[in-house]
Amino acid sequence: MDYDTGWFKSSRSGAANDACVEVRLTGLGVAVRDSKAPDAGHITVSHAAWRTFLKNLS
Numbered sequence: 001m002d003y004d005t006g007w008f009k010s011s012r013s014g015a016a017n018d019a020c021v022e023v024r025l026t027g028l029g030v031a032v033r034d035s036k037a038p039d040a041g042h043i044t045v046s047h048a049a050w051r052t053f054l055k056n057l058s
Contacts, residue, residue: 002027009035 005025010032020035024042030050033042045053 007033007038 003026007022007024010021010023022033022035022038024031029044029046031042031044034040
């Protein structure tokens with residue numbers, strides 16, 4: 001499956017929060033970066049790892 005959502009602010013960041021992360025969903029995995037330093041790089045994890053991470057947040 002080939003898709004790319006582009007970068008978007010995480011729903012967990014909150015509207016009034018300056019410490020935000022951005023997420024990008026692609027066919028290869030999920031990328032995460034700091035919204036204050038987008039050029040500093042990002043990490044990419046598998047879809048399965050991302051689902052596990054989100055499940056453990058609740």
